[in-house]
Amino acid sequence: MTQALVLNATYEPLCVVSTRRALMLLLDEKAELLQRTSRLFRSEKVSFAEPSVVRLRHYVKVPYQARIALNRRAVFARDGHRCQYCGDTAENIDHVVPRSRGGLHAWENVVASCRPCNARKRDHLLEESGMRLRRPPAVPRQRTFILVASGAIRSEWEPYLGQVASTSLSA
Numbered sequence: 001m002t003q004a005l006v007l008n009a010t011y012e013p014l015c016v017v018s019t020r021r022a023l024m025l026l027l028d029e030k031a032e033l034l035q036r037t038s039r040l041f042r043s044e045k046v047s048f049a050e051p052s053v054v055r056l057r058h059y060v061k062v063p064y065q066a067r068i069a070l071n072r073r074a075v076f077a078r079d080g081h082r083c084q085y086c087g088d089t090a091e092n093i094d095h096v097v098p099r100s101r102g103g104l105h106a107w108e109n110v111v112a113s114c115r116p117c118n119a120r121k122r123d124h125l126l127e128e129s130g131m132r133l134r135r136p137p138a139v140p141r142q143r144t145f146i147l148v149a150s151g152a153i154r155s156e157w158e159p160y161l162g163q164v165a166s167t168s169l170s171a
């Protein structure tokens with residue numbers, strides 16, 4: 001099933017919906033078409049350009065944090081499936097401040113980690129372990145949310161997501 005990126009009235013990425021849903025937003029004049037694919041979406045009587053990016057005409061207020069659930073898939077997407085200690089392929093989720101030491105299960109305290117680093121760090125604090133983080137973990141950008149929702153980022157969505165590198169969840 002093809003999907004379309006929905007932007008808020010402010011051009012901030014909001015969500016990913018089915019092409020059919022995006023078409024409904026356009027036909028109901030709730031959204032405007034920004035990018036189309038080269039394909040046509042046909043109904044019985046008419047055919048439409050298949051939408052790829054649409055923008056809502058009216059601003060929708062959505063709490064940013066609420067849209068990005070902290071789970072394994074989302075952490076891996078944020079961290080590019082790389083261990084945040086050594087850069088190897090990540091297989092685990094590691095709490096930087098271990099939960100046993102009062103660390104929170106929060107975006108700022110969770111990183112993707114390879115098995116050896118995860119085992120090496122155990123219930124140590126970062127400074128006790130002598131290990132280093134490649135970058136401090138943070139609440140992910142909108143891009144991660146879109147990636148988790150859709151599985152991949154389409155090239156025509158890139159200009160609206162604010163970064164250049166193209167990534168995929170299957171990488």
Ligand SMILES: [Zn+2]
Pocket residue numbers: 083084085086087088113114115116117118
């Ligand atoms: Zn590692």
